[in-house]
Amino acid sequence: MQLAVGLVAYGVAIGIMLRAGIGVSPWDVLSQGITKVTGIPFGLVVVLVGAVVLLLWIPIRQKPGVGTVANILVIGPAAELGIWLVPQQTVWWMQGLVFLGGLALLALATGLYVGARLGPGPRDGLMTGIHARFGWPIWVVRTGIEVAVLAVGWLLGGQVGIGTLAFALLIGPMVGVTLPLLRVPEPAPRVIPTTGEVPTRG
Template sequence: MTARLFPRRLARLLLGLVLYGIAISMMVRAGIGLSPWDVLAQGLSIKTGWAFGLMTNLIGLVVLLFWIPIRQRPGLGTILNVLLIGPSAQLGLTLIPQQTQLWAQVPLFAGGLVLLAVATGLYIGPQLGPGPRDGLMTGLHTRTGWPIWVVRTGIEVTVLIVGWLLGGNVGFGTLAFAVLIGPLCTLTLPLFAIHLPTAATTDAAENELETRTT
């Protein structure tokens, strides 16, 4: 049963990761602030001259290395997260022009934020492995026993400050992201969840199949 669901799960994962990158590029081009990790990627991109998408990939890879001491195991979704979000974000930056007028910036950012929440539901729903940043958060929570919100806040405040010092865009969009992304994902995660059969359900289905074929 689980094997039959795999193509559907993989398709949703790939679509979610590509849309996630496009959503990031929309918020970058809006120019009114970014999420903490994207502020860091933009700041590093400014300082190094490397493409934003490439920097997003490299940050994901570095974060993934931090999984080793906290004994987290990556899944297929984790690896594809590192590989796909950066290129899709770079593609979006190529296609979407920079906005400088508030009447265009706000709708573009809002659209990117909503799309990012949808993309999050699509790539998490298949349960093929968390993104490197999410895995770092949950891994530190498991190893330290600190509350999830403490770990997440500590990580995101740190990367936000570093990214801002490097020249990343911190604005009222950053605040909007912090306030709204949680409630939006609360709506999209159950909407796009793929419910995998439990072991008991799988055994029952296999027994029924054997009965019908004998």
């Protein structure tokens, strides 16, 4: 339930930030750019990009979890829901408020779905997989991937703006607050009592 709520909220948050019209995260800039070039709905592009990223897990020997597959299938349609719910903003102060509201919801949603411990999203798994496979520092891997994705998305016509910068600066600290609060505790190790007796068949 926590995973499902988190993924739906995450997608809705993406749709809200898109409607603010002041820039979005690097991966959403890429999806937005692909939508502009191909005419494919944004939500479907999010699903397709997630599936392609998951294929990149194969050479780095990453294994998906239930949360990974759900991430691919749920976030795109939920983003379309967010786009449908919120009208396009054009007044600067409303754009800022709507974007910050979407960002806050996204931070909460990230804490929910990551804290569920049912598998990373395809993009996070790509980052951690490259780190584990090649030993490169995690910040180098993340920066390299997101800069490349942002550049391609921008060239395709995705919107880069102050919201993109705000996302880059704020999402880390915000998730740093929500994740510890929402992380599901790891199950305690199962202890099998020993009596020193050898079991016998009756």
